[in-house]
Amino acid sequence: MASPCEVLMEVDNEKLAWQLLDVVAREAARIEAKFSRYRDDNIIHKINTAADKPVEVDDETARLLDFADQLFQMSDGLFDITSGVLRQLWRFDGSDRIPDKEAVENILDRVGWQKADWQNNQLRLDKGMEIDLGGIGKEYAVDRCIQKVGELTDQSVLINFGGDLATSCPRRHGKFWSVGRLITGRDQAVALFQLFKGAIATSGDANRYLLKDGVRYSHVLNPKTGWPIVDAAHTVSVAANTCTEAGMFSTLAMLQGSQAKAFLGVQGVEHWID
Amino acid sequence: MQLKDIKTQMSLATCTLLQIAVPAAQAEENEWDVETAILFYNEDDSRVSAVEPAIYAGRELGDDQRIDLRLVVDVLTGATPNGAHASSVAQTFTTPSGKDSYTVKAGETPLDDTFQDTRVSFGADWLIGLDRLSRLTLGGNLSKEYDYQSLGLSATYARDFNDRNTTLSASVGFSSDTIEAEGDIPTEFQPMVVEGGSRNREGADDDKTITDFMIGVTQVISRNTIMQLNLSLGNTDGYQNDPFKIVTVVDPATGLPATGAFFNTATTGNLPYVYEKRPDTRDRTVLYFKTVHHLDEDVINFSYRYYNDDWEITSHTFDLKYRYELEDSYLQPHVRFYTQDAAEFYTHNLALDSDVDATSGAVSLDYASNDYRLAESETVTIGLKYGVPLSNNSEFSVRGEFISQTVDDGSVPDGEETPDLDAIILQVNYSLLW
Numbered sequence: 004m005a006s007p008c009e010v011l012m013e014v015d016n017e018k019l020a021w022q023l024l025d026v027v028a029r030e031a032a033r034i035e036a037k038f039s040r041y042r043d044d045n046i047i048h049k050i051n052t053a054a055d056k057p058v059e060v061d062d063e064t065a066r067l068l069d070f071a072d073q074l075f076q077m078s079d080g081l082f083d084i085t086s087g088v089l090r091q092l093w094r095f096d097g098s099d100r101i102p103d104k105e106a107v108e109n110i111l112d113r114v115g116w117q118k119a120d121w122q123n124n125q126l127r128l129d130k131g132m133e134i135d136l137g138g139i140g141k142e143y144a145v146d147r148c149i150q151k152v153g154e155l156t157d158q159s160v161l162i163n164f165g166g167d168l169a170t171s172c173p174r175r176h177g178k179f180w181s182v183g184r185l186i187t188g189r190d191q192a193v194a195l196f197q198l199f200k201g202a203i204a205t206s207g208d209a210n211r212y213l214l215k216d217g218v219r220y221s222h223v224l225n226p227k228t229g230w231p232i233v234d235a236a237h238t239v240s241v242a243a244n245t246c247t248e249a250g251m252f253s254t255l256a257m258l259q260g261s262q263a264k265a266f267l268g269v270q271g272v273e274h275w276i277d
Numbered sequence: 278m279q280l281k282d283i284k285t286q287m288s289l290a291t292c293t294l295l296q297i298a299v300p301a302a303q304a305e306e307n308e309w310d311v312e313t314a315i316l317f318y319n320e321d322d323s324r325v326s327a328v329e330p331a332i333y334a335g336r337e338l339g340d341d342q343r344i345d346l347r348l349v350v351d352v353l354t355g356a357t358p359n360g361a362h363a364s365s366v367a368q369t370f371t372t373p374s375g376k377d378s379y380t381v382k383a384g385e386t387p388l389d390d391t392f393q394d395t396r397v398s399f400g401a402d403w404l405i406g407l408d409r410l411s412r413l414t415l416g417g418n419l420s421k422e423y424d425y426q427s428l429g430l431s432a433t434y435a436r437d438f439n440d441r442n443t444t445l446s447a448s449v450g451f452s453s454d455t456i457e458a459e460g461d462i463p464t465e466f467q468p469m470v471v472e473g474g475s476r477n478r479e480g481a482d483d484d485k486t487i488t489d490f491m492i493g494v495t496q497v498i499s500r501n502t503i504m505q506l507n508l509s510l511g512n513t514d515g516y517q518n519d520p521f522k523i524v525t526v527v528d529p530a531t532g533l534p535a536t537g538a539f540f541n542t543a544t545t546g547n548l549p550y551v552y553e554k555r556p557d558t559r560d561r562t563v564l565y566f567k568t569v570h571h572l573d574e575d576v577i578n579f580s581y582r583y584y585n586d587d588w589e590i591t592s593h594t595f596d597l598k599y600r601y602e603l604e605d606s607y608l609q610p611h612v613r614f615y616t617q618d619a620a621e622f623y624t625h626n627l628a629l630d631s632d633v634d635a636t637s638g639a640v641s642l643d644y645a646s647n648d649y650r651l652a653e654s655e656t657v658t659i660g661l662k663y664g665v666p667l668s669n670n671s672e673f674s675v676r677g678e679f680i681s682q683t684v685d686d687g688s689v690p691d692g693e694e695t696p697d698l699d700a701i702i703l704q705v706n707y708s709l710l711w
Binding site for chain 1: 282290297
């Protein structure tokens, strides 16, 4: 998951604890292996290298692609799993290297989920296009692991993959999980949540940006223009029933730029923005 | 892109992805929290008994709003001290209606047993989230009993700061109360008269208004500790006597209730008791501190309340609860200690000649009351609560408390002391999410 992962549990049995840890580790590894775009032995690699040819996918991949398709619709095209290729031009390393306009125009030909042909469990992408499920994968993995845990115990477990986290059920005696939230540019966890149940996910630019002529370019790219979203929030955290939901709301809020707060207000979800 | 509400779509899409049912939390949003309770209160020596059923219900109204409703019914029976103190002679009193009388034996504290009442109280609070960090609560309360009614309104503004670790709040409350005393409102410092006599009355009802301002701060100290401090200033303006309370006029020469001249009952019809008189304004200051500390499993709850008013009553209340977690239930012992000074006009009785003119019956004091609730006193409460969560969303609990009050009259003749009061409370409570 390319980030620190932890499993906290309120269980009274060491054997069960080891079993739960093992289940979570296996499920996380399975999902990473299956959907990482950095590997050349999985379904993502197969799709991204099919060059105009349709690729038949399994049910789990199909559900993820359906979900990505629905998010694309819901966000009016702002959430786009084909936007990853923009990162070939944009490298958010704190420098002032802004790509030139023509290059951005050219690469936009290779971006746009509306150009993908997705039906009957078959996905066909134009040559040069790629998909990246990284924007969904970590939250999906948290929720899947929570489900696996729920099959083994009804005691409370908290799974945290790099700041995206969820609980399996409420703790005993009305207690809560204390969750600290790191805010970009500050060293200490500055806010403590009392999480009784559900999930919290955070999107942030964690020092990933470009700075030129006094303009700060956030790492959140608009797939329609190929340019960074203006006035994107530094950090957005959202609480929801599932980590996937929380994560998608925080991601969509980042894509709303200065409208993030208003957007989350309309959704009526608990949120924190910096 | 316009800001559209996609919450439902998102929830459905996520549930499809994860192959799960629409989560329970979604459905819970519009559920009622309902709590029902019944409380039994019983004072020893056949004094007051009360049965108090109550129901509370609250629900989210979406868009950061919430409504809480409560309905409480009190059924009171028994007898309550009428204000005159025990004497070494038998004493006869007239009932509030003036149509009847009762006699109390020598050495017994005079109780008025015509006391019986049912009170119905209804309240509602409406919480409105103004923005992510602030909220307004508007409250209303209506209570009605046989001889008393009260209408109250309140507004509280609360705002979170410091990453929600600090909450500041300010509130204002107003209440308008009317008393329509059984047998009308007695005239202050006028004597009780024999049954059938021309009673000293001045109208069927009277009223008072109560105003309170409060500011408070709640602070999260650590992940286990939270503290709250409130300061409130209040004023009550209007009729504050207890219309059923009298004060004995004692002849210092005999140490017994006065008998001659104005109080010669055979000729004047006046009994040696005058109706009490309290100031018609009362300003109070209340400081309240509370802290809740979570141990590993258990919870300690401590509060202290300081009260002071311009009747010169100062009181201190210390309250400690310890919630002890058992396997699937909890036990909560409770200790409360209350102490108060007497009101400046609290008096055991009035002395003939020095306080009350023997010929005219005129009282030379500004105010006087022998209501034991205005006396110097100490109250210790010891209780235990046992609670069992029955499922994810309901809980049953039972609570028993023993209350012991000691009244200090100061130096009074033997046999005339205000009796101590012991009472028990038993409460059964059931709460659920509906």
